[in-house]
Amino acid sequence: MTEKLKKTEARYALDPVAFAKALILAPLIVAAFGFWALLIPVFAVLFGGLAYLVLGTPILMIYLYFAEGTPGGAAKIAFSTVAVIVLAFWVYRLFFDVHRYDDGLVIWVGFSLIFAGLWGFAFGKLYNRWRSPMSRRPLPPLA
Amino acid sequence: MLFLGFLYLTSALGTVMLLTLMILRIGALVGDCPVAQARARAVSITIATGFAAIGAGGVIMIGAVLPALGDASFAALMLTLGFTALCLGLGFTHAMGTLRAALVPHQPDQAPDPAADAA
Numbered sequence: 001m002t003e004k005l006k007k008t009e010a011r012y013a014l015d016p017v018a019f020a021k022a023l024i025l026a027p028l029i030v031a032a033f034g035f036w037a038l039l040i041p042v043f044a045v046l047f048g049g050l051a052y053l054v055l056g057t058p059i060l061m062i063y064l065y066f067a068e069g070t071p072g073g074a075a076k077i078a079f080s081t082v083a084v085i086v087l088a089f090w091v092y093r094l095f096f097d098v099h100r101y102d103d104g105l106v107i108w109v110g111f112s113l114i115f116a117g118l119w120g121f122a123f124g125k126l127y128n129r130w131r132s133p134m135s136r137r138p139l140p141p142l143a
Numbered sequence: 144m145l146f147l148g149f150l151y152l153t154s155a156l157g158t159v160m161l162l163t164l165m166i167l168r169i170g171a172l173v174g175d176c177p178v179a180q181a182r183a184r185a186v187s188i189t190i191a192t193g194f195a196a197i198g199a200g201g202v203i204m205i206g207a208v209l210p211a212l213g214d215a216s217f218a219a220l221m222l223t224l225g226f227t228a229l230c231l232g233l234g235f236t237h238a239m240g241t242l243r244a245a246l247v248p249h250q251p252d253q254a255p256d257p258a259a260d261a262a
Contacts, residue, residue, distance in 0.1 A: 011240060012240065013240035013244045014237035014240065014241075016193065016234075020197075054226070057230055058226075058229050058230055058233055061230070061233040061234070062233065065233075065237065065240070134241070134244050134245070135244075137244070139240050139243050139244050140244065140246075
């Protein structure tokens with residue numbers, strides 16, 4: 001416990017209350033602050049909210065176990081999750097004939113990438129605002 | 144549908160119960176250590192209560208999408224059960240993390256400066 005942990009070995013505990021609050025409020029806050037943009041952030045909650053909850057819960061829980069959880073880091077992990085899904089769909093599209101989805105595909109992909117980053121950043125900001133001091137420090141190593 | 148819901152709730156809430164019992168058992172095991180004794184019991188019961196409540200809430204909310212996936216009932220059951228197990232397992236990992244953090248004896252952030260005492 002005396003020597004400082006290497007950054008890759010540090011593990012963090014989760015503050016469940018702050019996590020739940022931040023996870024649910026992040027898209028709503030983005031929508032509340034960005035409604036003037038042709039209501040796009042509001043419709044983003046309707047279209048992408050469920051996917052955000054289903055994917056975001058486990059992925060952010062894993063991320064917050066291994067990393068300190070800065071807003072930028074959360075935004076990066078959210079963006080790369082959606083990017084991986086988009087890449088996987090693109091590869092799938094190369095081999096199978098699924099061109100019936102082509103209408104507005106670029107718009108879907110673009111908006112999902114933008115909002116993944118925004119929601120991830122908002123989540124990180126809110127979580128860092130509300131989390132307990134215990135979840136900020138790296139865990140002590142198992143004796 | 145009723146049978147599906149029954150199957151889902153039994154398995155998922157059974158998982159919650161098992162993991163809660165495991166937290167309590169781990170707390171009891173740590174409680175055998177004379178240094179951590181008093182702390183470990185209280186902390187493990189607190190964490191187990193929180194885990195059971197949050198876990199049951201999550202299970203019920205995930206169960207709410209079961210009818211929405213209606214037609215492919217076996218796939219729906221497997222998807223929801225898998226997602227439940229994944230989230231409960233991650234929650235358990237974090238519960239163990241909290242237990243680890245709470246068992247460390249309280250240390251003041253800064254040791255008192257001996258020079259200040261002398262002055």
